[in-house]
Amino acid sequence: MEAPASSSSSVHIQIAPEPDPAPSSSNGRVRVRIAPSPTGPLHIGTARTALFNWLFARQHGGMFVLRVEDTDKARSKKEYEKALLEGLSWLGLDWDEGPTLARDGTLGPDKGPYGPYRQSERTAIYRTYLEHLLTKGEAYYCYCTKEDLEAQRQAMLDAGLAPRYNGHCRTLMAPPPGREPQVIRFKVPHDTVTFTDMIHGKATFDAALFGDQVIAKDLDTPLYNFAVVVDDALMEITHVIRGDDHFSNTPKQILLQRALGFPTPHYAHLPLILNPDRSKMSKRFADVALANYRDRGYLPEAIVNFIGLLGWHPKEDHEMFDRAFALAHFDIGRVQKTGAIFNEEKLDWLNREHMRAMPLAALAAKARPFFRAAGIASAAPSSGSDDDDSMLERAVALQRGRAHTLVEIATASAFLFVSPAYDASLLCWKDSSRDDARTALEDARTALEALPSDAFASRDEILNALTPAIDARGRGAVLWPLRVALSGQRTSPDPMEIMEVLRKDESLARIKSAIGKLA
Numbered sequence: 094m095e096a097p098a099s100s101s102s103s104v105h106i107q108i109a110p111e112p113d114p115a116p117s118s119s120n121g122r123v124r125v126r127i128a129p130s131p132t133g134p135l136h137i138g139t140a141r142t143a144l145f146n147w148l149f150a151r152q153h154g155g156m157f158v159l160r161v162e163d164t165d166k167a168r169s170k171k172e173y174e175k176a177l178l179e180g181l182s183w184l185g186l187d188w189d190e191g192p193t194l195a196r197d198g199t200l201g202p203d204k205g206p207y208g209p210y211r212q213s214e215r216t217a218i219y220r221t222y223l224e225h226l227l228t229k230g231e232a233y234y235c236y237c238t239k240e241d242l243e244a245q246r247q248a249m250l251d252a253g254l255a256p257r258y259n260g261h262c263r264t265l266m267a268p269p270p271g272r273e274p275q276v277i278r279f280k281v282p283h284d285t286v287t288f289t290d291m292i293h294g295k296a297t298f299d300a301a302l303f304g305d306q307v308i309a310k311d312l313d314t315p316l317y318n319f320a321v322v323v324d325d326a327l328m329e330i331t332h333v334i335r336g337d338d339h340f341s342n343t344p345k346q347i348l349l350q351r352a353l354g355f356p357t358p359h360y361a362h363l364p365l366i367l368n369p370d371r372s373k374m375s376k377r378f379a380d381v382a383l384a385n386y387r388d389r390g391y392l393p394e395a396i397v398n399f400i401g402l403l404g405w406h407p408k409e410d411h412e413m414f415d416r417a418f419a420l421a422h423f424d425i426g427r428v429q430k431t432g433a434i435f436n437e438e439k440l441d442w443l444n445r446e447h448m449r450a451m452p453l454a455a456l457a458a459k460a461r462p463f464f465r466a467a468g469i470a471s472a473a474p475s476s477g478s479d480d481d482d483s484m485l486e487r488a489v490a491l492q493r494g495r496a497h498t499l500v501e502i503a504t505a506s507a508f509l510f511v512s513p514a515y516d517a518s519l520l521c522w523k524d525s526s527r528d529d530a531r532t533a534l535e536d537a538r539t540a541l542e543a544l545p546s547d548a549f550a551s552r553d554e555i556l557n558a559l560t561p562a563i564d565a566r567g568r569g570a571v572l573w574p575l576r577v578a579l580s581g582q583r584t585s586p587d588p589m590e591i592m593e594v595l596r597k598d599e600s601l602a603r604i605k606s607a608i609g610k611l612a
């Protein structure tokens with residue numbers, strides 16, 4: 094697949110967007126598409142493009158099409174295609190047409206009447222349109238070799254011109270003897286191309302500066318700009334919403350649409366996603382693969398919220414929102430023109446807020462695989478006195494306000510499920526003695542033993558039971574050894590909160606074991 098061209102110096106962008114005439118598909122409905130190339134893991138930027146298309150389609154009662162741009166045979170892989178479909182499904186960005194994923198996770202049949210939806214299965218279609226342009230004389234075989242092109246380039250640079258194809262083969266009457274065709278080029282008309290981008294406003298390009306573009310390596314190997322034009326037209330795409338990296342491809346695609354007699358869709362180019370230092374975020378950057386965030390325990394709700402803020406924000410700076418809110422408030426016309434900064438701290442914050450907002454049982458169910466991955470095999474209490482689910486839910490309830498991710502919830506919860514190992518000296522508060530620690534724990538144990546089991550569901554009741562010991566000995570002298578006995582840690586939630594999770598039997602078993610260490 095041809096790399097998107099770098100931006101052209103011939104573009105002028107006006108600030109105020111001007112609306113184009115109403116778009117139309119044959120049934121008058123909005124049709125948008127996401128057209129990823131399965132040449133790597135699903136990137137967070139592709140997910141953002143998918144979300145904005147999905148929102149636009151759903152807001153307009155339109156259709157959201159998934160087209161897999163897999164013409165780069167060497168780099169396209171089925172595993173990436175599958176990951177792409179899984180990633181979009183995980184985010185809840187359901188598509189109306191395109192390849193499908195079967196229940197067992199394998200690739201299923203296409204759905205929708207405009208298929209096939211994989212470019213690799215559309216070669217015959219592209220061939221027809223390539224032949225059409227060749228027959229009309231609007232495309233031609235180019236015989237220039239790499240060496241010829243390099244010599245042309247050098248000559249143009251020497252003459253102080255911006256290098257472009259010099260049109261050598263444009264007017265050939267017959268193939269040069271002994272030469273093989275190298276590529277097929279489009280006879281780019283020396284027109285001015287103007288379009289009104291829904292985000293950037295009106296842009297004008299001087300196509301005379303483009304040079305004749307390569308549109309295919311041969312009849313069976315079209316390049317990106319050609320295949321995309323044919324597909325967008327045949328799939329009746331009304332609005333092309335994609336990344337700014339394709340902005341300079343748009344005039345080239347419009348010229349091809351004109352040559353092929355296709356309508357021009359509306360365009361919206363989304364701002365680039367930038368690293369916090371404002372450098373461009375690479376598509377190949379494995380860290381920003383969506384699956385990486387999923388595996389680190391971010392919720393799809395938080396990711397949707399986060400990517401929704403990459404270039405757009407609701408009025409009144411309402412930053413935490415769900416899908417329904419985004420559907421009600423998203424406005425493509427208010428997407429910013431300048432680069433969107435990718436700020437992982439904001440993602441952490443959003444993930445915590447979404448974890449807090451989620452019903453506890455649902456969050457615990459999402460957390461369970463992360464507990465298993467953290468080596469908490471059963472996610473069951475070590476005393477075995479409570480059932481798995483309520484123990485898991487209590488642990489999640491304890492940690493969710495503190496942790497940023499499900500991984501953090503699980504790792505921070507490990508001590509609740511496995512009796513902690515620690516050195517007895519850690520039980521001693523400041524410079525107090527082992528005897529002080531032991532007697533404080535014995536007092537606490539007596540008070541807690543007297544408390545009925547169901548009172549352990551309440552932090553306040555646990556604290557009330559401990560209050561006489563705290564009053565007599567001091568807060569730190571009681572709560573420090575208790576914290577260590579219960580958690581084996583210096584820093585942890587407070588001991589009452591831990592006991593609320595562990596409940597009576599397990600709490601007393603741990604206190605007893607600590608007393609044993611001090612004996």
Ligand code: GLU
Pocket residue numbers: 127128129130162321334335336339
């Ligand atoms: N396959 C292109 C990409 O992944 C899609 C470009 C487009 O949306 O036109 O960047």
